[in-house]
Amino acid sequence: LNAQIKETAGTLRNLSNTTVVSTFYRRAVDEAVQAVATGVEDYNSAIRRVVREAGRSGLRVTDKGVTKVDYESGYSRRLDTAARMNVLDGMRHMNQDILNEVGDEFGANGVEIDAHMMCADDHLPYQGRQYTDKEFEKLQGSLDRPFGEWNCRHTWHRVIIGVSPRLYSDEKLAEMRDYSTERIKIDGHAKSRYEWSQEMRRTETAIRQQKDTANLARASGDDELRKKCQGTVLRLGNYYDRITEASGIDPDYGRMYVAGFKDIK
Numbered sequence: 001l002n003a004q005i006k007e008t009a010g011t012l013r014n015l016s017n018t019t020v021v022s023t024f025y026r027r028a029v030d031e032a033v034q035a036v037a038t039g040v041e042d043y044n045s046a047i048r049r050v051v052r053e054a055g056r057s058g059l060r061v062t063d064k065g066v067t068k069v070d071y072e073s074g075y076s077r078r079l080d081t082a083a084r085m086n087v088l089d090g091m092r093h094m095n096q097d098i099l100n101e102v103g104d105e106f107g108a109n110g111v112e113i114d115a116h117m118m119c120a121d122d123h124l125p126y127q128g129r130q131y132t133d134k135e136f137e138k139l140q141g142s143l144d145r146p147f148g149e150w151n152c153r154h155t156w157h158r159v160i161i162g163v164s165p166r167l168y169s170d171e172k173l174a175e176m177r178d179y180s181t182e183r184i185k186i187d188g189h190a191k192s193r194y195e196w197s198q199e200m201r202r203t204e205t206a207i208r209q210q211k212d213t214a215n216l217a218r219a220s221g222d223d224e225l226r227k228k229c230q231g232t233v234l235r236l237g238n239y240y241d242r243i244t245e246a247s248g249i250d251p252d253y254g255r256m257y258v259a260g261f262k263d264i265k
Helices: 002-007 023-037 044-054 079-105 133-142 169-182 194-221 223-247
Strands: 068-070 076-078 110-113 130-133 154-159 183-186 189-192
Touching: 023 044, 023 079, 023 110, 044 079, 079 154, 079 169, 110 133, 130 133, 154 183, 183 194, 194 223
Parallel strands: none
Antiparallel strands: 068 076, 110 130, 110 154, 183 189
């Protein structure tokens, strides 16, 4: 509860700190974050509920049949993409604030950022290392994409500088860096493993877009368009599988889910 109060400046609203314009959407995300935090729902079920409820609220659909969420900046994002990011970010914010509360209780004066494979280039030099609270605050302010924001999967736990041992050795961090930056050639294009992971995210989004359009075509009786969409889904799916096979990155087929979509021959 303290973490939620701190994260929302005492309002207990907008747990994901999103700048989405729709207040109904923000409320749906808040309910989803609360449901996941209390164990009532799993991530995927909560995300699908946000999409379903936000769709009912009348969030706009473009002439291409793609439901989007508008931000204060004027930027738009697919509804399902925004929901996934906001629910996960909301949970990360809450969990991070709980870690910070625990650190305050045992007198921590610094942080250690966790480390993972396929780290983005902007965070790669800093992950797995310890910083004093002032150093970390300065680092966060210097980054265009601070740790823990905008789909960043990093968290940090509080430490006592000079006392708390590091979780990751320099050798392990070097191994993670090499894994993330290794160049892999697929279909004539060479990219780092991290860049291929982002290509997978774009492909998943493209597949969902085609499934959305196929649903609209089925509802309007346009069998020709529906078959065309089906062919594109299969082509993108094959491309996706080639990436996972060549890069060794685990696929996440759940990210391609669209309610109501049915395959046709």
